[in-house]
Amino acid sequence: MVERETWATRVGFLVAAIGSAVGLGNLWQFPFKTAENGGAAFVAFYLIAVVLIGFPAMLAEFVVGRRTNVNAVDAFRELGHRNWRLVGGLAVATGFWILSYYNVVGGWVLRYILGSATGAYFDDPGAYFGAVSAGPEAILAQALFLGIAVAIVALGIENGIEKATKVMVPSIVVIMVVLAGWAATLGGAGEGYAYFLSPSLDAMVENAGTAIPFAVGQAFFTLSLGMAIMITYSSYVGEDDNLPFDGGVIVVTNTLVGILAGLVVFPILFANNVDLALTGGGGASALFVAVAAGFAELPLGRWLGVVFFVVVLIAALSSAISLMEVTVSWAVDNFDVSRPTLAVAVGLGLFVLGLPSAWDTAWLTWFDNLAYSLFLPVSVLAVVVFVGWVIGSDAVDELRRGTGGLGPFGPLWLWTLRLVVVVGVFATLLLGIFELFLQDDPTGIPPLVAGAIFP
Ligand code: PFF
DSSP states (O other), X not given: OOOOOOOSSHHHHHHHHHHHHSSHIIIIIHHHHHHHTTTHHHHHHHHHHIIXXXXXXXXXXHHHHHHHOSOTTHHHHHTTOGGGHHHHHHHHHHHHHHHHHHHHHHHHHHHHHHHHHHTTTSSOHHHHHHHHSSSHHHHHHHHHHHHHHHHHHHTOIIIIIIHHHHHHHHHHHHHHHHHHHHHTTSTTHHHXXXXXXXXXXXXXXXXXXXXXXXXXXXXXXXXXXXXXXXXXXXXXXXXXXXXXXXXXXXXXXHHHXXXXXXXXXXXXXXXXXXXXXXXXXXXXXXXIIIIHHHHHHSTTHHHHHHHHHHHHHHHHHHHHHHHHHHHHHHHHXXXXXXXXXXXXXXXXXXXXXXXXXXXXXHHHHHHHHHIIIIIHHHHHHHHHHIIIIIITHHHHHHHHTTTTOOTTHHHHHXXXXXXXXXXXXXXXXXXXXXXXXXXXXXXXXXXXSOOSSOO
């Protein structure tokens, strides 16, 4: 058997994981949910959810991956709990399911880069979105996006994912900072910032029923948890990496990019008096209809549109490759077939599963709602129960490796995982199930814990 790959550098793991975390969730969910639910007051709440739930759960995934240095399914066997491979299998399947429609959205982004360059959506962004988001054209664009992701993953950890994300992640940050600087000069900047961030406890309290589950759900979605990504990426990590430190860098950068996104989009919307109802409170229409309408009104709108949607593309792509690696890594560990061949095979499978979503956005919504409200929380819950209660103090030992001692943080982490994270994720899951199956909603689309694409 060939020796298993590893990241060439410590930073390699870090940028790849940041690339995974920074995705559409940061760009089209976080800013809009923040604005709707109390601005800075919501950010404070979201940070609590990230610190108490997202961060500890991420460390749990890291521990499973680095301890075993194997794919997310077989990791559970390596840890001496064969039956728990089911949990790894669920996480891998959840990731595959989510990626099938994430690629479709990636295809839309490609169309918007083109549409910005030609000004095709400038007259009527809503109609343009309707035209490119479904049907044969969406299938073609999906295939293109998927092709790029397959090409990167086929090159492997060091030569593919690490090299690509080392360029992609700094580009996202630099371009976003430049765009935010430019947006600050727009007429609507002050109003935009106020709409985005002015703290309102009233709004927070009034919307608590939707804001709290969103903050908790987002805390694990935005950190790419529950899809076996962090288990897989950390399985290529060396012993001397300091996992809590790396986790902290990922969490902070991920949050900053969400805030930067708000500093870019709201000045654009306010400078051009775009109807805020078009944002739909976050999700696909926020970027593809509302922000797109903003570019239509701006001088140099075409070029700004291209730059903006290129950032969206990079963010989506660096997330998609992380998710593709989950299945490919499992396949590489289990079949005596070359990585490129397996990457192509996985790509073909994803293409087929993505066909309904590309054909009709109603399917995409259905896939997304099921993933977001059911598969993801079940999968996060199972992993944290496993790490917290089944492997317990061994997990703390693994976390400690490479840190030079954790002090009281070790047991504190374990008990947070065992109690706070388990209860928090369980509550989110119950709410999701309630919305999915029990609520008397004629559309069948859950409004409260709705998915990530069309909230
Ligand atoms: N952290 C990603 C985001 O916020 O968009 C979540 C994600 C979704 C990762 C889909 C990977 C992926 F393919």
